[in-house]
Amino acid sequence: MAQILSHLPGTFYRSPAPDQPPYKADGDSVAAGDVIGLIEVMKSFHEVKAEVAGTNIRFVADNEEPVMAGAVLAEID
Amino acid sequence: MLRKLLVANRGEIAVRVIRAARDLGIATVAVYSDADRDALHVQLADEAVHIGPPAPKKSYLDIGAILQAAVDTGCDSVHPGYGFLAENAAFSDAVAAKGLVFVGPSGDAIRLMGDKVAARSAAHAAGVPVVPGSMGRVASIEEARAILIDTGFPVMIKAAAGGGGRGIRIANNLAEFEKAFPQAAAEALAAFGDGGLYMEKVIGRARHIEVQVLGDGADAVHCFERECSLQRRRQKVWEEAPSLALSDKVREELCASAVRLARAVGYSGAGTIEYLYDDAEDRFYFIEMNTRIQVEHPVTEMITGIDLVAEMLRIAGGEPLRLRQRDIAVSGHAIEVRINAEDPARDFVPFPGTVGDLRVPGGPGVRFDSMLYPGYAVPPFYDSLLAKLIVHGETREAAIVRLVRALAELRIAGLKTTKPLFTALAADPAVQAADVHTRWLESWLDQHAGTLIPDPET
Numbered sequence: 001m002a003q004i005l006s007h008l009p010g011t012f013y014r015s016p017a018p019d020q021p022p023y024k025a026d027g028d029s030v031a032a033g034d035v036i037g038l039i040e041v042m043k044s045f046h047e048v049k050a051e052v053a054g055t056n057i058r059f060v061a062d063n064e065e066p067v068m069a070g071a072v073l074a075e076i077d
Numbered sequence: 078m079l080r081k082l083l084v085a086n087r088g089e090i091a092v093r094v095i096r097a098a099r100d101l102g103i104a105t106v107a108v109y110s111d112a113d114r115d116a117l118h119v120q121l122a123d124e125a126v127h128i129g130p131p132a133p134k135k136s137y138l139d140i141g142a143i144l145q146a147a148v149d150t151g152c153d154s155v156h157p158g159y160g161f162l163a164e165n166a167a168f169s170d171a172v173a174a175k176g177l178v179f180v181g182p183s184g185d186a187i188r189l190m191g192d193k194v195a196a197r198s199a200a201h202a203a204g205v206p207v208v209p210g211s212m213g214r215v216a217s218i219e220e221a222r223a224i225l226i227d228t229g230f231p232v233m234i235k236a237a238a239g240g241g242g243r244g245i246r247i248a249n250n251l252a253e254f255e256k257a258f259p260q261a262a263a264e265a266l267a268a269f270g271d272g273g274l275y276m277e278k279v280i281g282r283a284r285h286i287e288v289q290v291l292g293d294g295a296d297a298v299h300c301f302e303r304e305c306s307l308q309r310r311r312q313k314v315w316e317e318a319p320s321l322a323l324s325d326k327v328r329e330e331l332c333a334s335a336v337r338l339a340r341a342v343g344y345s346g347a348g349t350i351e352y353l354y355d356d357a358e359d360r361f362y363f364i365e366m367n368t369r370i371q372v373e374h375p376v377t378e379m380i381t382g383i384d385l386v387a388e389m390l391r392i393a394g395g396e397p398l399r400l401r402q403r404d405i406a407v408s409g410h411a412i413e414v415r416i417n418a419e420d421p422a423r424d425f426v427p428f429p430g431t432v433g434d435l436r437v438p439g440g441p442g443v444r445f446d447s448m449l450y451p452g453y454a455v456p457p458f459y460d461s462l463l464a465k466l467i468v469h470g471e472t473r474e475a476a477i478v479r480l481v482r483a484l485a486e487l488r489i490a491g492l493k494t495t496k497p498l499f500t501a502l503a504a505d506p507a508v509q510a511a512d513v514h515t516r517w518l519e520s521w522l523d524q525h526a527g528t529l530i531p532d533p534e535t
Contacts, residue, residue: 009429009457011132042418042427042461066112066131066458 002052004074006067010041012048014063022063029055030076037073048073078394079103079154079178083147084122085168086158087137087459089448090370091118094156097386106150108143110136112456117448124150131458137161140168144175154178154393156386160460163369164191180393181346182368189342190366194237194275200363203341205334208353208362210277218258221276225254228278234258236265237273244268247279280362282514283353285313286320287367288335289377290348291388293398297339299332300377300385301407304511307502307518309425314495314518315502316373317412318380321473321511322356331361336402338366347374347389356514372415372465375446379411379469410473412480416447417461420493421522422529429457433490438483442469442476445487455492463494473511477503488532497529 006012014022014037024036030050036057037048050057054076061073081104084094095105095118107122112131119125126146129136136142138161147155155172157163163181170184181187190196194213201207209228214237215221225232234257236244246261248254258274266272285308289300304320305313323331335350349367354360374385383400391399419425431454437445447464455463468483470476481503484496502508507517 008427011458041457042429042459044427046426064132 002054002076003072004036004048004050004057004076006039006048006061006069006071006073008039008041008046009069010039010046010067012061012063012065012067012073013038013040013045014059024057024059024074026058028057029053030057039067050076052076078396079180079390081106081150081152081154082180082390083108083143083150083152083155084118084158085137085143085155086161086163087113087116087118087448089446089462089465090158090160090372091116092121092448093446094158094386095121097384097390098156100384101387101390103154103390106146106152108137108146110458112458115453117450117453126150131456133161133459140165140171144171144177147172147177148175152177154180154390156180156390156393157369159369159372164367166191178393180389182344182348186342186344187368190348190368192237193235193239193365194273196366197275197363199342200338200366203334203338205338205350205363206361208277208280208364211275214273214275218255221254221258221274224276225251228276230254231279233277233279234261235275235277236261236269236271237275238265238269238271280353280355282357282516283355284320284322284513285351285515286323286331286354286361287349287351287371288332289374289385290335290339290344290350291385291392291398291400292339292344292346292348293392293396294343294345296398297336297344298398298400298402298405299336300381300383300405301332302328303373303376305373306513306515307508308515309518309522313373313415315412315414315499315508316376317410317473317476318376319407319410320354322354324359327354327359327361334361334363338363344368346392347385353515372462373413375444375465375467376411376413379444379467380407380409381405382408409469409471410476411467411469412473412476413465413467414480414484414499415462415495416464416466416487416489416499417495418455418463418492419461419495420531421495421498422526422531424526425495427457427461428493429455429461430492431455432492434488435490436486436488438466438486440482440486442479443467443483444469445483449489463489463492466499474509477509490532493531497531501525501529 166184307315
């Protein structure tokens with residue numbers, strides 16, 4: 001199992017915009033470099049990418065949840 | 078006079094408003110989110126009310142929660158600061174509907190100036206030069222083609238409902254225009270629920286110059302201009318007053334045009350009328366009006382000696398304008414730089430954190446507007462402005478020398494900030510000669526950003 005961490009403190013978003021579907025659904029496979037969410041910090045948005053490939057992504061942080069730097073956002077197998 | 082003021086904001090502007098209210102003997106109520114329990118504005122206000130979680134839409138943008146706080150604490154007035162609800166017409170209306178005074182213009186004035194097309198028409202009607210383009214919305218592509226005779230290329234196609242740089246397309250020739258126009262209409266409809274478009278000529282090398290006005294609903298005066306040409310992604314980073322680019326004659330025409338527009342719309346409160354100034358043609362063009370106090374208002378305060386926030390509070394309290402135009406004069410030169418929690422060497426990535434050692438610059442001609450204190454944890458949920466460093470000198474050269482001195486004194490340990498950017502800009506020959514335009518900083522950063530070294534203690 002690998003963890004995907006937030007490198008920045010801020011607000012976590014699972015989709016690119018409120019009216020669009022999430023980047024990844026629970027259970028999806030991910031390739032290295034895939035965007036799995038956004039962190040909003042000080043009114044700017046930063047993509048969160050998976051550093052390694054994996055299967056069965058499970059989100060630990062909720063959409064629009066405040067997170068600290070180093071927080072676990074999701075786990076992959 | 079107002080008796081008790083709710084400050085519907087946070088950060089340095091909330092602190093600034095509380096200070097002006099205190100000077101006038103007005104009691105203050107702060108509001109705060111979960112992320113701001115320890116904030117300076119909460120510490121300085123007479124009372125403070127918790128209004129919700131960190132996300133702005135659940136706290137600082139929650140009109141119901143803010144009005145409830147004002148009513149519960151017996152306030153008679155609300156100051157919106159800048160950002161958040163400051164230019165929200167529904168908020169101004171809602172404050173008035175509760176029987177409270179909104180420190181700013183009416184909802185109708187905010188609506189009029191917030192609609193870019195209506196504002197452009199109002200300016201034109203008041204005899205204020207506008208950028209060549211359509212007089213209102215463009216009904217069809219046939220009408221749009223006819224307007225191109227006036228504007229030439231490049232031309233901007235702008236969403237009537239857009240703003241802040243959103244909903245803009247630039248066409249460099251007819252082929253691009255024919256393609257872009259229908260696409261822009263479809264995008265405007267999708268993004269703003271309104272497919273209306275208008276057109277403006279692109280002014281090539283322009284300066285950003287704006288006029289500060291004060292109105293009481295009947296009369297208006299100006300407090301001269303500011304130049305804010307140093308911008309990154311349409312965000313101002315360095316503002317100064319007066320502008321070196323204007324002749325006395327053009328300055329007089331520019332400021333008089335701003336007063337005409339403020340009077341024409343019956344403006345009440347502090348407002349800013351923004352223009353592009355074309356050096357080559359020696360002409361200025363209205364672009365928009367901001368119906369609020371602005372971040373860069375202190376440069377005007379430094380050169381005129383007027384407390385603009387106090388004047389806003391007096392006007393809101395029902396006093397007619399105290400200042401007559403002949404009483405307002407410029408003394409010396411002032412510069413403001415925005416100290417943000419961003420790393421200018423790494424594409425301005427935000428850098429929230431905890432303030433360690435803090436050394437605030439002082440001495441003659443130096444003002445530091447901020448909400449920082451040692452040990453303050455800067456939250457990641459709001460904008461990155463930490464402080465505004467404002468300097469004043471007899472001449473622009475003297476102001477720059479003072480800026481360099483004050484930057485050297487400033488220390489904010491624990492955070493990366495934009496301080497190194499300003500140290501480098503102050504030493505740049507083009508900045509020293511005031512030979513800049515609105516796109517100058519971005520190309521300068523392409524060459525110099527990598528050389529900006531953060532302070533060793535951060």
